[in-house]
Amino acid sequence: MLATDPLNTSATYAFIMDGDGGIPLYSKRGDEPMIPASMSKLMLYYMVFERIKAGRLTMTDEFTVSEHAWRTGGAGTDGSTMFLPLNSKASIQDLLKGAIIISGNDACIVLAEGLFGSEEAYARAATARAKELGMMNSTFANSTGLDAPGHRMSAHDIAIIAFRIIKDFPEYYPMFREPEFTFNKTRQYNRNPLLRELDGADGVKTGHLSVSGYGLVGSAIREGKRRVIVLNGLGSETERKKEGPRVMRSAFLDFTASTLVNKGAEVAVADVWMGEQEKVSLIATESYATGLHMDAVPKIKGSVVYKSPLMAPIKEGDIVGNLIISAPGTPDKKIPVAAGKAVNEMGLLGKAIAGLKGE
Incomplete structure (x- = not known):
């Protein structure tokens, strides 16, 4: 505040x-x-x-x-x-x-x-x-x-x-x-x-x-x-x-209306366990704009909360966590984040190789 x-x-x-x-x-x-x-x-x-x-x-x-x-x-x-x-x-x-x-x-x-x-x-x-x-x-x-x-x-x-x-x-x-x-x-x-x-x-x-x-x-x-x-x-x-x-x-x-995130924007990259790709983009599922005092603008904070690593298989659009936006003078805003693309599960050979690597 x-x-x-x-x-x-x-x-x-x-x-x-x-x-x-x-x-x-x-x-x-x-x-x-x-x-x-x-x-x-x-x-x-x-x-x-x-x-x-x-x-x-x-x-x-x-x-x-x-x-x-x-x-x-x-x-x-x-x-x-x-x-x-x-x-x-x-x-x-x-x-x-x-x-x-x-x-x-x-x-x-x-x-x-x-x-x-x-x-x-x-x-x-x-x-x-x-x-x-x-x-x-x-x-x-x-x-x-x-x-x-x-x-x-x-x-x-x-x-x-x-x-x-x-x-x-x-x-x-x-x-x-x-x-x-x-x-x-x-x-x-x-x-x-x-x-x-x-x-x-x-x-x-x-x-x-x-x-x-x-x-x-x-x-x-x-x-x-x-x-x-x-x-x-x-x-x-x-x-x-x-x-x-x-x-x-x-x-x-002294006051401004600010768009803090746009729908579809990449907000994080998550590690993937046992997937054909090792990482996946996480995207915001909605836009968020709010009014702020100018003094609060430099104090805006955002964090993405999810259980890492994500387990394959993952479908595009799967909700995997939340973006938490904090700004002085406003309640925290929670926005669901989704996988930006699908990640298929590794095949048996891939899993065996990953096991040998200790992953």
Whole structure:
């Protein structure tokens, strides 16, 4: 292990992901379910985008603002709002911009009700879809991220859904970097501090509740590489404005995604007992890539464990041992290794000669 936490963030929860391959680079309580606040709205955006891309919804379709949406997320509430009038209609494009750019709770509820009939139905569908996407620590109770029993996501899961939005819907992702949105003559601004404080930043979402603190899921590109960060539990908006850019800079400068072995690579040569060949190549049966702090890279170690010598006959592809890869800050990785080619058993004459040699 590294001697100290290499990121040293004040956030209660933190996660860094390689935004090109989805490889985790750093985790601080990253797989613990937490109160995600508005960062959980990413799940709603993803499900709306899915329907648009599938032709089941268009940007010009309109949904009606229900009383529930108006009372729970509208002008008379303390949360973020698009100020949608009761019983009015709004286009999917305006609702998405209101939900994404200014985090309007009313816009989210209108989208959820329009697609699923109710927030409760949306929450059930979102929980199921999250599992399909590999988000194993996410359960949803609403579309807004307002605190509710059972509404939880891990920082890792938030990174996953941000990564999937960027990868699966590049045509819609530019909405996340728009600095402002005006609806019904009311101009409001994107709260994401990365967009103003860091070159290359292009998304994704902030979150805040008194019970969860200040959070941020952000993404940026530098020199052709993308990073995704998630922070939650920060003490103030000022702290988020400072810590978000600092962590993103560290994500680029201090962490890397490394392929430590490729499938099919020779990792050792083993002695063979009573075989027509005396040695056989051992090859890795799978590739392995992981995220590492730069200080850990020189400390990577690998060893191949098998019972030597191997006894002939050996079939090509026979699993004969394991490659153990160790790196500071990550669990040891065990990869089965296989014989790279077949080795036939010696004939009787060969065995006799080997016996005379004392082998």
